[in-house]
Amino acid sequence: MGKVMVIGCGGVASVAIHKICQNSEVFTELCIASRTVSKCDALKEKLQKTTKTNITTAQVDADNVQELTELIKKEKPEVVLNLALPYQDLTIMDACLEAGVHYIDTANYEPEDTAKFEYKWQWAYRERFEQAGLTALLGSGFDPGVTSVFSAYALKHYFDEINYIDILDCNAGDHGYPFATNFNPEINIREVSANGSYWENGGWVETKPMEIKRVYNFPEIGEKDMYLLHHEEIESLALNIPGIKRIRFFMTFGESYLNHLRCLEDVGMTSIEPIMYNGQEIVPLQFLKAVLPDPSSLGPRTKGKTNIGCIFIGKKDGKEKTLYIYNTCDHQECYKEVGSQAVAYTTGVPAMIGAMMVMTGQWKKPGVYNMEEFDPDPFMDALNKWGLPWKISENPELVE
Template identity: 45%
Template sequence: MKKNVLIIGAGGVAKVAAHKCAQHNDILGDICIASRSQGKCELIIESVREKGSLKNEGGRLYSRQIDALDIPATSRLIEETGSQIVINLGTSFVNMSVLQACLATGAAYIDTAIHEEPDKICEQPPWYANYEWKYLDACQEKGLTAILGIGFDPGVVNAYCTYAVKHYFDSVDSIDIMDVNAGDHGKYFATNFDPEINFREFTGQVWTWIDRQWVAKPIHSEKQIYDFPTVGEQTIYLTGHDELHSLSKNIDANHIRFWMGFSDHYINCFTILKNIGLLSEQPVMTAEGLEVVPLKVVKACLPDPASLAPGYTGKTCIGNLVKGKKDGKDREIFIYNTCDHAECYQEVGSQGISYTAGVPPVAAAILIAQGLWDVQRMVNVEELDPDPLIKLLDTIGLPTQVQEK
């Protein structure tokens, strides 16, 4: 049984994960939070103690400073802390470094998004083949458990795909993953997670899976209105997203698409920033001779997503609309979760977007610790048995519902 968890990162998602690990430290053991800023880690620890999240009050909860791009230093940290499970919640730029440190030490690896390089966006699909999947053989040979993309989307929605195939369908025609945030943070303009990562998802072309092949479309060129449970009618746009890059390989379906909700105000602000070049990841020179990356400047000017939590109202709804056949008849279901921003803040001091992303990797860590998901190889979530995950999420804050259409 694996124990002791190292959380890398100290943003909003890491804060949620720390609370949830603390709530289950009787299973997970000691918890170390490490980031470039140890001060941010200490603020998370203070929040965990204030909320009384530690189940075993005698359990160890502490912090360390780390540059996760430094593979030897990260390897030493894993060994020094005795961590057998690493939850990588830093920026996706550090995925490959943390994965290599886990390979060097034998610690199980968990992340929530595909690796990215700072100077590249919207790479050729399947994106996982450019980075993570190059380590498939190494993980197999080492017997290393590496679970990729286990946030909510990607992550839980991947499990929803397998769950639908396992329990509801004989064959699947289409899967439409839909993510809407019907909440209100009260700011003029802000993103609910790292602005740099958020904008990079939408500044290139959309790669989507249609008729069992990759199709490129302009961003925000297709939209529809869908009537969601709890949050009602919302406008959603066809976009590219992480989970499509593994689902296209692992799920037998003709079409797999990802849709995200955006308000008209968001689209207007985004379009202006993009069209004047402020969302570019490429450096430019100012008149004063300073080299700056426009996207990083925009990020510095926008609110920290973690700061949005107080006063955030409304709910999120994320789910999969799955169409196919069962016993020779057409079938259509919507399998989903709704999350309340105010309730998340009351429990862990974070908003719902961070909550939906931060709870699933802890669920994965618990399943690894219990041996249910300790598969000793690299996998995407849809390659695992979805039942233990969905059952566990039902009890720790992210219950699943199924709507027969």
Template identity: 40%
Template structure:
């Protein structure tokens, strides 16, 4: 049984994770939060205390300054804190350094997004094979639990895919992951998480898994409109995304696509920024000889995603539209969650996008602490038991529902005693 948690990253998702770990600190033990900017860590800790979130009020909750790109520094902090579970919520460039530190110390590793090389955009699929999966053998050899992509998407949607494949269908023809944020932050233009990572997703090729092979499209080239639970009719665009790269390899499904909702205003601003070169990750030289990376400059002038939370209203709807056959008949189901920005802010001081990413990561940490997901190897979420994960999230604020044949209000939960008996 593992205890003591180190959270790396003090942005909006890190704040959610700190609150949720605090709410379960009798099980999880000491909570440490680390970032390059220790002031952000201290602000998160203040937020936890203001909300009275610590289940055990005398529990340890400490801040640390850390350069997560420095494997040796991460290793020293793990050893200093005694953390046996590391929740990596830093930007996507630090995954491999944090993972390596966990391998060296024996700590369990969790992240919510795929590793990215700062010098490359949209590498050749499957992306996990370029970085994380190269450490699979050493994790298995050393008994290191490493759970990749355990936010919402990737993460919860991976569990939804496994649920559909194993419980609702005999054969699955397609999985369409649909991510809609129908909320409003009131700003002229902003991104809901790290702008640098957000834009990098959309400036390269759009990879999707179609007819059991990779297909490339341009961003905003293909769209669809769906009438979804709670948020109504929404338009989403075919987008490349992390979970496609593991689901395509781990599930026998010929078509797996990811769709993200964008408003016309977002698309217009994004298009202008891209067309004039401000979304480039390559440095440019100014007249005074100083070098600047345009994408980093754009990040610097846009609102901090964590700052959007106080004024955010509306809801998100994220789920999997799955089509296939059961008992010889065609079947279609939509497995989904709806989250509320206002409710998220009231509970943890973050907006709904951060909430949907942070809660699953802590649910996974709890399952590791309990031993249920302490698998002592590297896995993606679809390879793990989804029943306890979905049940736990139902209790922690992210409920899972099923729509079929126009009926929406079917809460998905499992009798784990029956599953254990079988």
């Protein structure tokens, strides 16, 4: 069918690349590009003998539009799957426009100097992608991503209008370390230490970090403490799902994680403000990232499950209705299949599926779009096929 270029070679990229190689009918060619080309070469070496997909590798600096553009023009992929850092979204979008190639990512742009998660920077590209006849698909991970597709699916098949959405992200995995993060520590800690917020009655309600706590009994896992965070899909769902009155996002955290995080915050280790140390400028959070376990090393150690899903309350034929759509994933099963734990797996699989939707033309229209703006059915079918089967509960326990 065609060629995909993956930019990035971290944990999520590794999962997406494994899945691309399993899906050779759609992805006949793959170019893996990263700053550290040795990582790309190692993955090629591991996977080339297992797949019909022809794999090539390249070195690229994702902060450099000219370098990216030249590489994309040389490799001529149909789609670029951006699995680099959120700080690099705009340079990669610029390069895709310049080279005339469709764009997919898993996380919205955020500037390096402020922990600010919003879509305005990428939505500003709408007209340029429309005029170029190119599709940019934003947030094709799990949350954002699959949670947005769940919302579109619920609206299409079960509701006339959806009034309340609670997105619940539970990771009940245990890696045995007193403190480690399951994905890029820099992004993870920025997300958790930022103010929380939720959407209600047409506007944002801001909360202090970790101010709102609830306990939820997750299917296949049991009761877990979860905390309200700001999360980017709230912003697009509030615009695109008719009838919405409130959207909240909750994520589970254990007491040990939170105690360590509070301590690190108190001593200034989570700061993104540069400081001088031994005549050199360093960012404390980037230094902390360097001393923490690499998330990709957690795979073989992590036991337990994740459960991510959405609880919907709305109306069908004039009556109130509730629905819970969710996926559970086993860390050890994921590791057995692709050598990564479930947090990377649940993001990497939808990244491949998003690229497949655009590549096959099932999701393709000029412009910049969020996941819920396309027909959810082919994506939902692909989740079942490619390792993230979902379940529906008609009478879920609700979050107060």
